[in-house]
Amino acid sequence: MYRYNDIDRRIVRERVAQFRDQTRRHLAGELSADEFRPLRLQNGLYVEKHNPMLRIAIPYGQLSSKQLRALARVTRTYDRGTGHFSTRHNLQLNWVRVDQVPDILAELAKVDMHAIQTSGACIRNITTDPLAGVSPREVADPRPWAEILRQWSTLHPEFAWLPRKFKVAISGGPDDAAGVRVHDLGLQLVRNAVGELGFRVFVGGGLGRTPILGKLLKDFLPWRHLLTYAEAILRVYNLHGRRDNLYKARIKILVQALGVEAFGRQVEEEWAHLQGGPSTLTEQEAARVATHFEAPDYEVLPKLDAGFEFARRHDAEFAAWTLRNVHEHKMPGYAAVTLSLKAPAQAPGDATAAQMEAVADLADRFGFAEIRTSQAQNLILPDVKKRDLFNLWQLARNAGLATPNIGLLSDVIACPGGDLCSLANARSLPLAAAIQDRFADRERLADIGELRLNISGCVNACGHHHVGHIGVLGIDKAGEERYQITLGGAFGLEASIGGVIGPSFAAAEVPAVIERLVENYRMCRRPHERFIDTLHRVGPESFRAAAYETNTESTESTEIEREVANG
Amino acid sequence: MAKLIKNREIVEDNWKVLTLAANDTPETVKLPFGNVLVPLAVWQARKEDLIHREWDQGHALGVWLGPKDNPADLAADLDDLSVIGVEFPLANDGRGYSIATLLRTRYGYRGELRALGAVGRDHIHYLHRVGFDAFAIREPELAIVGLDDFSEAYQAAANQLLPLFRRRAAVA
Numbered sequence: 001m002y003r004y005n006d007i008d009r010r011i012v013r014e015r016v017a018q019f020r021d022q023t024r025r026h027l028a029g030e031l032s033a034d035e036f037r038p039l040r041l042q043n044g045l046y047v048e049k050h051n052p053m054l055r056i057a058i059p060y061g062q063l064s065s066k067q068l069r070a071l072a073r074v075t076r077t078y079d080r081g082t083g084h085f086s087t088r089h090n091l092q093l094n095w096v097r098v099d100q101v102p103d104i105l106a107e108l109a110k111v112d113m114h115a116i117q118t119s120g121a122c123i124r125n126i127t128t129d130p131l132a133g134v135s136p137r138e139v140a141d142p143r144p145w146a147e148i149l150r151q152w153s154t155l156h157p158e159f160a161w162l163p164r165k166f167k168v169a170i171s172g173g174p175d176d177a178a179g180v181r182v183h184d185l186g187l188q189l190v191r192n193a194v195g196e197l198g199f200r201v202f203v204g205g206g207l208g209r210t211p212i213l214g215k216l217l218k219d220f221l222p223w224r225h226l227l228t229y230a231e232a233i234l235r236v237y238n239l240h241g242r243r244d245n246l247y248k249a250r251i252k253i254l255v256q257a258l259g260v261e262a263f264g265r266q267v268e269e270e271w272a273h274l275q276g277g278p279s280t281l282t283e284q285e286a287a288r289v290a291t292h293f294e295a296p297d298y299e300v301l302p303k304l305d306a307g308f309e310f311a312r313r314h315d316a317e318f319a320a321w322t323l324r325n326v327h328e329h330k331m332p333g334y335a336a337v338t339l340s341l342k343a344p345a346q347a348p349g350d351a352t353a354a355q356m357e358a359v360a361d362l363a364d365r366f367g368f369a370e371i372r373t374s375q376a377q378n379l380i381l382p383d384v385k386k387r388d389l390f391n392l393w394q395l396a397r398n399a400g401l402a403t404p405n406i407g408l409l410s411d412v413i414a415c416p417g418g419d420l421c422s423l424a425n426a427r428s429l430p431l432a433a434a435i436q437d438r439f440a441d442r443e444r445l446a447d448i449g450e451l452r453l454n455i456s457g458c459v460n461a462c463g464h465h466h467v468g469h470i471g472v473l474g475i476d477k478a479g480e481e482r483y484q485i486t487l488g489g490a491f492g493l494e495a496s497i498g499g500v501i502g503p504s505f506a507a508a509e510v511p512a513v514i515e516r517l518v519e520n521y522r523m524c525r526r527p528h529e530r531f532i533d534t535l536h537r538v539g540p541e542s543f544r545a546a547a548y549e550t551n552t553e554s555t556e557s558t559e560i561e562r563e564v565a566n567g
Numbered sequence: 568m569a570k571l572i573k574n575r576e577i578v579e580d581n582w583k584v585l586t587l588a589a590n591d592t593p594e595t596v597k598l599p600f601g602n603v604l605v606p607l608a609v610w611q612a613r614k615e616d617l618i619h620r621e622w623d624q625g626h627a628l629g630v631w632l633g634p635k636d637n638p639a640d641l642a643a644d645l646d647d648l649s650v651i652g653v654e655f656p657l658a659n660d661g662r663g664y665s666i667a668t669l670l671r672t673r674y675g676y677r678g679e680l681r682a683l684g685a686v687g688r689d690h691i692h693y694l695h696r697v698g699f700d701a702f703a704i705r706e707p708e709l710a711i712v713g714l715d716d717f718s719e720a721y722q723a724a725a726n727q728l729l730p731l732f733r734r735r736a737a738v739a
Contacts, residue, residue, distance in 0.1 A: 007719050007731065018716045022689060031689075038659055039689055121659065151721040151731070157693035158668050158724065161661025227722075227730075238665045273673060278733055279723050285732040 001062050001370060002147050002292040004112040011155065012109045015116055019043045020102035027099060042122055042160065044090075044115030045101055048422050054096045054104060055118040058373050060128040060146035060170075061089040065360035065369040070111040072356035078104050083356070084416060085341060085349045085373050087464055088167070089127050090118055094420050116154060121162045121249075123153035123234070127169045129177040130374040133293060134382045136330040138172035139189045140197055144289040145226065146170050148281065152227050159234045163241035164249035166234070167206070170199075176492040177375060181205045181214040182467060184251045185233060188493075190220065198222045203233060203263070204255030207461035211497045212252045215260040217267070223286065225271075227279045232271035236263070296368040296383060301333025305386040320442060321393055321404040333386055337367075339379045339396055340403040340411065344436050347429045348414045349377030358399035366392050375491075376413055378406065409451045409518070410436045413464060417457030417474065418481070424457030426474025426481035431455055431510055438511045439518075448518055451531040452491065467491045469532045470517060471498045472510060483510050485547060487517070487540050490532055501544045513547050520546035572691075572702040572711050573679070580703055584631060584652065584683060585609065604629040604652045604681075607636045610644070618647055631683060634662035642674040650701070651676060655684035664697045671698035671725035692716040698725030 004012075019039070026036040040047075044055040056071070063071075071091055075083045078100055079093040086092055096104065108114055118125055126149050128142045129135060149168060153159070159166070170187040171178040180186025186202035199221045205214025221229055237251045255263045312319045327336040339359055341349050351359070359379055363371050366388045367381035374380055379401075384392060396402040405411045412435060415421065417428025432455055439445055454468030458475075465471030471486035482504035489498030505513055518531075520543050525534045535543060571580035582602045587593065593612040598605070603626065610617060610630045621628040629650030632638060641651065651670060653663040663682070670676040679701050682694045687705035691713040694702065704710055723730040729737075 011717060011719060011721075014717045035658070035689075121661075154721055155693075155717065156722055157696035157720070158664045159661070160693055161659050161664065163661075235665050235668075239662055243660060243662075277723075278729050282732070282736065284736055288732075 001064060002059075002143075002289075009109070009112065012112065012114045012116070015043075015114060015155070016102060016105045016109050019105060023098065023102050038120055038161075040098075040101075041120035042117055043101070043105070044118035045096075045098070046119065047098075048094065048420060050420065051095050052098050052101070053420070054093045054101055054115060055086070056091045056093070056108060056113065056115045057118045057125045058089045058091060058113075059150050060126055060132070060143055061130050061373040062143065063371040063373065064111075065363040065371065067111045067113055068356050068360040068363070068371055070107065070113065072353040072360070074104050074107055075356065076353040077107075081353050082350050083353075084347070085351060085377050085379065087349075087375050087377060087413060087462065089125055089373050089375075091373075092416070094416065119165070120160075121164050122160045122166065123156060123162075124165055124167045126150050126153070127167070127178055127183075127375070129172050129175070130372040130380050131175075131177065131327060131336055131382060132172050132372075133295070134329050134331075134334075134336050135172065135175060136328055137175050139174075139191055140172060141290075141293055142170045142172040142178075142187075142189055143293045144286065145187070145189070145199075145223070147289050147292070148226065148285070149230070152230070152279075159238060162234070162238055163243045164246070164251075166237070166251065168230075174493060176495075179375060179464075179467070179491055179495065181493070181495040182207055182211075182464070182491070183214065185230065186214045187226075192220050196222060199226065201229070204252040204260070205495075206250055206252045207464055207466045208250070209247055209459045209461075210250075210252065211461070211466040212256065213495055213497065214252075215255060217260060217264050224281045225275060226281060228274040228277060229267075229271055231274055231279065232267045235270055236266045240266075295331075296370075298331050298334065298383070299385065301331075301385065301387070303332040305333060308386040308389055311390040315390075317404070318390060318393055320446065321402055322389065323446075324404045324406045324408060325402070326389060329383070331383075335384055335386055335389065337381045337384050337389070337392065337396075338374065338406045339381065339401040340405055341378050341401070342405055342411050342436070343400050343403045344410070344440050345433055346400070347416070348412050348432055351379070355399055355401060358395075359401065362392060362395060362399075376406070376411060378411070404442065405445060407450045407452070408445045409439050409448055409453055409514075410445055412436060412453050412455060413468065414455040415457050415462035417455070417463075421457060421462075423460055424474060425459075425476035426457050426483065426507070428455045428457040428463060428474060431472065431474075431483065431507060434507075434511045435514055438515060448522070449530055451518070452489075453514070454489070464491070465489070466497045467495060468498060469535070470514060475504060477504065481507055483507060485510075485513060485517075487543055488532070488535055499540065501540065501547055503548075512550075516546045516549055517543055569703065570707045571681075572704070572707045574700060575711070575714065577707050577711060582627075582629065582650065582703075584703075600626070602627040602629070602649075604631045604650060604683075606630070607632055607640060611640070614644070614647075629679075629681075631681075632663075632666055634660050634666070636666070638666045638669045638674060641670070641676075645670075645674060645676045645678070648678060650679045650681055652681045652683045652703070653699070655682065655686045655690075658685045658687075658690060664693065667694070667697040667699055668725055672728070688713040696720065696724040696726050 169178040169183040201218040202214030372380040418424035456463035486498030593608040631652030681701035688710040
């Protein structure tokens with residue numbers, strides 16, 4: 001993974017000093033709440049419902065065990081002992097104190113971590129595939145490019161005060177776990193006909209209030225031009241994105257208003273001035289950064305490990321875990337492992353300080369001291385020998401990290417919701433718990449198979465409900481928490497935005513509604529057909545009917561149109 | 568008299584910034600005595616008058632751009648101006664950073680580039696990086712400290728045309 005040099009460290013330390021002074025001036029009354037707000041946001045600090053929340057960056061989702069231990073320490077010392085791994089490679093601490101945040105950032109700086117640009121109207125933390133570098137199907141490792149973009153975007157003086165936030169995702173190939181089409185700027189690594197490496201560029205995707213899939217802006221951008229082309233896009237957006245209405249300020253609205261062709265022409269016009277200029281990447285720089293991501297010292301191993309195969313055949317629970325939580329690796333005899341943060345009654349993505357330390361220990365013992373965070377709010381050990389999987393599984397189970405549910409219905413993705421977030425209309429966590437509780441039976445879950453359920457507590461869509469096979473959106477209706485269901489969303493290169501099925505439900509109804517949707521799928525499905533594929537084949541009508549089966553009164557039909565329009 | 572940060576020093580600001588009131592027109596608005604920064608619209612309407620005023624009366628001349636103004640509109644006139652101002656009506660309106668970048672790196676403006684308006688100590692470092700060398704901003708005595716918030720930067724910008732990776736390669 002990337003190792004900081006003196007300059008990287010100096011920049012982070014100077015940022016801590018800058019923010020310490022800003023915090024001091026704010027607390028001394030020299031900087032008003034309004035003046036302090038954008039400054040604290042650009043350092044990841046929100047002021048939430050009950051308490052301030054700090055969002056710490058985990059650039060492109062990569063952590064060393066040392067860094068994870070530091071996160072555990074900070075979580076224990078400055079928070080209430082639990083952190084939340086978000087859908088965008090961040091760790092959120094929900095109970096920090098404003099006056100202590102500079103100390104937290106100073107602690108993080110000691111392990112080369114920070115909270116720079118994890119919020120605010122600027123270029124946010126770059127995200128990528130959690131299996132980058134180990135996935136057998138990737139075209140190239142996206143991490144060096146993510147690091148190059150991290151450096152370029154960090155403290156970029158021209159693009160710190162954009163119309164609105166700007167999120168970049170980069171994926172290493174066709175298995176898009178980064179969600180390049182639901183980001184402001186999405187980059188997919190590809191090779192052209194003569195084998196040169198470059199990017200397919202998508203622009204103007206995003207969820208939130210106006211969910212839109214990114215449009216293809218450029219079919220092939222040679223890698224050298226990554227930074228100059230990004231600069232052109234950002235400059236067009238900075239100058240022409242709307243600033244009069246917060247809800248229409250994302251780049252997707254600009255792309256939509258101009259049309260992607262006209263937007264693309266403006267970008268090309270701007271890029272013509274920058275192309276070939278000093279920010280053009282060099283072989284030397286690409287090679288320098290790539291050396292930080294060289295493969296660890298893999299052992300030469302046979303593809304099959306006898307001990308692993310034996311354990312898998314003789315221990316049904318272990319077998320169930322390997323089926324869901326163990327992933328293919330490019331090296332023979334190795335696998336990547338997801339440590340589930342979705343145990344029953346655990347808030348999705350939450351980990352205690354003790355669990356973080358347990359994961360760090362597992363990484364040290366079994367996985368080259370490296371950990372990844374996933375968009376599905378789980379942790380991943382990317383390089384584990386198949387020979388070690390049984391031991392790893394037993395230890396992970398003791399730490400409550402081996403729920404065999406990755407990609408299944410109980411692997412719920414949810415924002416912190418109304419329990420913690422001041423934007424939320426409705427709570428996400430009790431609902432996630434109720435659904436996980438209803439679908440706790442392992443065999444039933446396995447039978448239902450791959451099903452992505454996403455819950456957002458409000459239209460800002462931090463739980464990415466639009467791209468859930470089943471999405472649940474909390475809305476406020478005359479002071480009552482209600483939930484709207486969407487169907488048919490999908491993540492990755494098959495990305496699509498789910499459609500609202502109809503009137504909203506009360507919280508207590510939702511688990512039963514999900515159950516009826518699932519039962520309808522089980523009735524309609526063909527052998528080995530996933531929920532999403534059945535839904536596409538038979539259409540949403542029977543699902544819609546099933547969802548409302550016992551709801552005899554069809555209320556609020558007029559009200560719904562407004563919600564749909566808003567949502 | 569108001570203060571100004573210029574070339575890292577605090578100096579007297581002996582310039583006036585002309586703004587158009589609701590009932591003013593660019594063609595007829597009365598110019599104040601002395602050095603003046605006029606809005607782009609006034610410059611475009613009265614270029615010759617303004618150049619004569621500078622030559623005949625010795626009052627220095629500048630133009631200021633608002634966030635919606637296109638710096639390309641000044642590209643042919645840069646030699647006529649002693650100062651170009653860029654206005655920040657709100658601290659979080661970042662268009663001025665791109666306007667400054669374009670004036671410096673695209674149109675080759677070498678004269679004084681002055682930030683005006685609702686920016687201060689917490690913005691001056693980035694303002695300096697995109698090419699501003701004068702700052703008619705809030706609390707200049709406090710703000711001047713912010714110039715040196717960071718001692719190094721990764722990316723190219725108007726005050727450092729080479730990104731860190733090229734400078735590093737040159738040293739190595």
